[in-house]
Amino acid sequence: MSENVHLSSQFDEDLGRLRSNVLQMGGLVETQVMAAIEAYKTGDMTRVKNIIEAEHTVNDLEKAIDDDCAHLIARRQPAASDLRLVFGIIKIVTDLERIGDEAKKIAKGVRRICEAGQLPSDYGAGVRHIAEAALGMVRESLDAFARLDSAMAEAVIRADVDVDTEFKSIVRQLVTHMMEDQRTITTSIDILSIARAVERIGDHAKNIAEHVVFIVDGRDIRHQGKDKKANEESRA
Amino acid sequence: MQSQETPTLKAEARNLNFFYGQMQALKKINMPVYDKKVTALIGPSGCGKSTYLRSFNRMHDLYPGNRYEGEIRNTNLLAADVDPIEVRMRVGMVFQKPNPFPKSIFENVAYGLRVRGENNRRVLDDKVERALRDAAIWEEVKDRLPEQAPNLSGGQQQRLCIARALATDPELLLFDEPTSALDPIATAAIEELIHDLKKRVTILIVTHNMQQAARVSDYTAYMFLGEMIEFGKTDEIFIKPKDKRTEDYITGRMG
Ligand SMILES: Nc1ncnc2c1ncn2[C@@H]1O[C@H](COP(=O)(O)OP(=O)(O)O)[C@@H](O)[C@H]1O
Ligand SMILES: [Mg+2]
Numbered sequence: 001m002s003e004n005v006h007l008s009s010q011f012d013e014d015l016g017r018l019r020s021n022v023l024q025m026g027g028l029v030e031t032q033v034m035a036a037i038e039a040y041k042t043g044d045m046t047r048v049k050n051i052i053e054a055e056h057t058v059n060d061l062e063k064a065i066d067d068d069c070a071h072l073i074a075r076r077q078p079a080a081s082d083l084r085l086v087f088g089i090i091k092i093v094t095d096l097e098r099i100g101d102e103a104k105k106i107a108k109g110v111r112r113i114c115e116a117g118q119l120p121s122d123y124g125a126g127v128r129h130i131a132e133a134a135l136g137m138v139r140e141s142l143d144a145f146a147r148l149d150s151a152m153a154e155a156v157i158r159a160d161v162d163v164d165t166e167f168k169s170i171v172r173q174l175v176t177h178m179m180e181d182q183r184t185i186t187t188s189i190d191i192l193s194i195a196r197a198v199e200r201i202g203d204h205a206k207n208i209a210e211h212v213v214f215i216v217d218g219r220d221i222r223h224q225g226k227d228k229k230a231n232e233e234s235r236a
Numbered sequence: 237m238q239s240q241e242t243p244t245l246k247a248e249a250r251n252l253n254f255f256y257g258q259m260q261a262l263k264k265i266n267m268p269v270y271d272k273k274v275t276a277l278i279g280p281s282g283c284g285k286s287t288y289l290r291s292f293n294r295m296h297d298l299y300p301g302n303r304y305e306g307e308i309r310n311t312n313l314l315a316a317d318v319d320p321i322e323v324r325m326r327v328g329m330v331f332q333k334p335n336p337f338p339k340s341i342f343e344n345v346a347y348g349l350r351v352r353g354e355n356n357r358r359v360l361d362d363k364v365e366r367a368l369r370d371a372a373i374w375e376e377v378k379d380r381l382p383e384q385a386p387n388l389s390g391g392q393q394q395r396l397c398i399a400r401a402l403a404t405d406p407e408l409l410l411f412d413e414p415t416s417a418l419d420p421i422a423t424a425a426i427e428e429l430i431h432d433l434k435k436r437v438t439i440l441i442v443t444h445n446m447q448q449a450a451r452v453s454d455y456t457a458y459m460f461l462g463e464m465i466e467f468g469k470t471d472e473i474f475i476k477p478k479d480k481r482t483e484d485y486i487t488g489r490m491g
Binding site for chain 2: 004005006007008011077078079080081082083084217218
């Protein structure tokens with residue numbers, strides 16, 4: 001990425017505004033995830049309501065940023081690092097919007113559990129733990145974007161493996177729990193959907209980190225782990 | 237999708253230096269020219285694009301005081317060894333401003349053939365038609381071949397000049413900012429034509445329109461102050477150039 005300014009200061013302004021809008025959207029989504037975790041811990045219904053309501057703002061920001069990107073492409077024909085930035089932003093906002101959706105799913109799960117007269121935190125401490133990890137990934141992927149730091153982004157990508165592993169062990173625990181005590185089935189299923197949402201938040205944070213690596217280094221590193229795994233499995 | 241085949245070499249500049257008298261306009265240029273591919277030369281005004289382009293058809297030989305060092309190797313017509321007149325026949329050139337001769341449309345295209353001693357009317361008719369068809373202008377001029385060429389529109393004149401260059405069956409076509417005097421529609425027609433022509437000929441094109449370079453070329457070379465800063469696949473140059481100076485130029489930043 002070049003630190004030099006464009007001959008057109010208007011272009012610099014447009015790109016700067018685009019980046020700060022993405023960070024604004026990122027901050028909002030990060031807050032939603034944080035609130036979802038709080039709601040899970042405390043069963044606080046006001047937070048649940050706020051999360052669900054913030055969705056419109058997130059959606060509007062996504063549309064506005066996409067629109068700005070389309071205009072910028074049409075008017076400026078960005079190339080090289082500018083092109084990668086705009087292209088990466090279009091993908092990042094899609095992942096951010098999905099993270100917002102997952103936060104909403106968590107909030108709704110919490111509401112169902114509370115309405116059934118239970119507290120989600122009585123069920124899995126494990127969920128809380130991966131939720132914190134996923135939130136950390138979201139934060140760091142956004143920091144990596146703000147600083148255009150691909151090393152930081154790659155750390156986020158590595159962190160996703162832990163979230164995935166922990167998610168699988170939570171699933172096993174919950175399944176055992178359900179088999180042992182039939183009365184817990186309904187709540188366990190809700191907890192499971194919350195854990196699944198958390199795991200997806202981690203996946204989207206990882207995607208964002210991959211987009212950052214593309215923006216900074218021009219390398220497309222998506223699906224590399226998966227392809228390697230598939231190869232190993234087919235060889236085995 | 238990017239193709240993985242390795243292209244064959246059509247020509248190659250090796251340590252090419254060029255001097256206008258005392259002034260060195262090209263500095264140690266090394267660059268491959270791939271067969272039946274379009275290579276775009278980009279860079280700020282005065283960086284030596286036209287000078288470099290003209291080295292390929294030995295146009296500089298026409299003026300005293302000009303001096304080369306190094307060489308341009310052409311796999312078929314080792315430019316250093318071959319008669320410059322022969323080279324100019326096999327290397328067509330199209331300039332920024334269309335420059336038809338003040339003759340009929342027909343005679344403009346037949347000119348190169350006549351210079352080569354071709355006087356058989358049937359052969360001339362046939363080759364002129366083919367060149368005009370290849371330059372995508374036949375349908376527009378077939379009923380007015382005896383008319384004066386300078387009466388054509390700018391875009392038509394440029395395609396006529398391309399037909400004139402094509403008539404002698406060149407192996408290499410040089411375009412020096414071929415569309416900078418044309419409107420967008422005429423420009424699109426020329427770009428489309430370049431796309432068709434590369435099935436048969438190798439093309440070098442100088443353009444100061446970066447989007448044009450991105451649209452029409454397979455390879456792009458960025459020149460600065462007489463040096464070749466970066467040469468690479470167009471996709472790579474426009475997505476992830478290696479040199480910061482290239483990056484700054486194509487993104488419109490101040491170096
Ligand atoms: N006939 C000439 N005699 C002396 N200097 C020339 C001549 N043609 C071009 N130059 C100089 O050589 C340099 C490269 O020019 P040119 O190849 O026309 O650049 P470009 O096509 O990239 O704009 C410039 O400094 C220009 O002034
Ligand atoms: Mg020039």
